[in-house]
Amino acid sequence: MDKRIAGPDEAIAKLRDGMTILCGGFGLCGIPENLIAAVRRKGTKELTMVSNNAGVDDFGIGLLLQNKQVKKMISTYVGENKLFEQLVLSGELQVELNPQGTLAERLRAGGAGIPAFYTPTGYGTMVAEGKETREFDGRHYVLERALRGDFAFIKAWKGDRWGNLIYRKTARNFNPMMATAADYVIAEVEVLVEPGELPADQVHTPGIFVDAIFKGANYQKRIEKRTVRKVGQAPACL
Numbered sequence: 001m002d003k004r005i006a007g008p009d010e011a012i013a014k015l016r017d018g019m020t021i022l023c024g025g026f027g028l029c030g031i032p033e034n035l036i037a038a039v040r041r042k043g044t045k046e047l048t049m050v051s052n053n054a055g056v057d058d059f060g061i062g063l064l065l066q067n068k069q070v071k072k073m074i075s076t077y078v079g080e081n082k083l084f085e086q087l088v089l090s091g092e093l094q095v096e097l098n099p100q101g102t103l104a105e106r107l108r109a110g111g112a113g114i115p116a117f118y119t120p121t122g123y124g125t126m127v128a129e130g131k132e133t134r135e136f137d138g139r140h141y142v143l144e145r146a147l148r149g150d151f152a153f154i155k156a157w158k159g160d161r162w163g164n165l166i167y168r169k170t171a172r173n174f175n176p177m178m179a180t181a182a183d184y185v186i187a188e189v190e191v192l193v194e195p196g197e198l199p200a201d202q203v204h205t206p207g208i209f210v211d212a213i214f215k216g217a218n219y220q221k222r223i224e225k226r227t228v229r230k231v232g233q234a235p236a237c238l
Helices: 033-042 062-066 082-089 100-112
Strands: 020-023 047-050 070-075 094-097 116-119 133-136 139-145 149-160 182-193 212-215
Touching: 033 062, 033 149, 033 182, 062 082, 082 094, 100 116, 100 139
Parallel strands: 020 047, 020 149, 047 070, 070 094, 149 182, 182 212
Antiparallel strands: 116 139, 133 139
16 A cells, blocks of 8 residues: 655656656646656657646746657647747647646546547537537537546645645646546655545545655746736735
């Protein structure tokens, strides 16, 4: 039951060229920084990355794009990465854009053993091109396939050596569902505790879904766009 490993390099020992990685987080929040860095060091190529976004030019998945390690991105929002744009326009990178809720549901379905589902989102747009469509109760729907990965890279706030995880704030976007939808799930955490120290009713991902866990280090936790107001200025929403 002890799922602790020494670190990210050991965690990805079985990662091979051409595999699919589910990479948790939202923007630059809650991303598995240590695991991404380990993949760059390992130099694995031809990867398919499934992530809400593609990082920025010099951080997150952007580091793997710099190193030409990614063959295809399955994402929802990629607007902060100029390198991503250049690679797509030059034909060096394939991209599959999904509506954000559709990507989340594809992953949830993959973890639940549901092969496909119908959604109204994207009907009549380029998202639906080449896909089966049906009408239910007068409304048109698009058939979307579930998503699974060979690996899932998960970032959590706290975890124990059994693999139970607690996320914090924005890190609960995509990480929990990805933890159910891969053949091998690796969690990096900021705080690693002993079993029993996590309140059972606050665990977001049960350890049964996690194959390996380690305590991460040197988190940068960057912010894509830092917006501040002058001292004494009222918030814009007031």
